[in-house]
Amino acid sequence: MRVIDEILDDLLTAATDLNAGNLSREEFNLTVDLLIRRVNQVRINYEGARIHVFQRVFNQLLFSAKFKAMEGLKEFKEAATHKKSFNNRIRGILGQKLHFLSLYRTIKANRDGYRDRNGYYLKSDIEIFVLEGGETHE
Numbered sequence: 001m002r003v004i005d006e007i008l009d010d011l012l013t014a015a016t017d018l019n020a021g022n023l024s025r026e027e028f029n030l031t032v033d034l035l036i037r038r039v040n041q042v043r044i045n046y047e048g049a050r051i052h053v054f055q056r057v058f059n060q061l062l063f064s065a066k067f068k069a070m071e072g073l074k075e076f077k078e079a080a081t082h083k084k085s086f087n088n089r090i091r092g093i094l095g096q097k098l099h100f101l102s103l104y105r106t107i108k109a110n111r112d113g114y115r116d117r118n119g120y121y122l123k124s125d126i127e128i129f130v131l132e133g134g135e136t137h138e
Helices: 003-020 026-039 050-082 081-101 101-118
Strands: 042-044 130-131
Touching: 003 026, 003 081, 003 130, 026 042, 026 050, 042 050, 050 081, 050 101, 081 101
Parallel strands: none
Antiparallel strands: 042 130
C-alpha cells in the first residue's frame, strides 16, 4: 500500500497548499493530472505474492479500482472551487484510500490463505501495488 499512500500524501500536500493559498489553481490541476497518471500506472506485484493463478480476476478488480480512483480525482479537481465540497471530497478519498483499500485487503487475504494452505513462507513486507517499471515512487 506504500505506493497508494505516497500518492495520497502528494494529493494531501497539494490540497493543503491550495487551501493555504500557496498553490495556484492551475498548478493544483497539473498536480492532480500527474497523480491521475500515476494511479493509471499502478499494477499488482505478482512476483512475491504467489497469487498469479487469480491474475485475471485481480487485474479486473485493479482496473475497476483505478477507474474509480481516476474518476474520483477528476471530480475532486472540479470541486476545488467550492471549499466545503473540496474538503468533503478529500476526506472521502483519504478514507477509501483512492478505492484501493478493499482490493488490497482482498489480495492480502488471498495471499495469506495461499500461504497457510500450502505452507509457503512469504515475506510480510511484500508490496502488493507497484508502479509500472518497478518504481515505487517518483
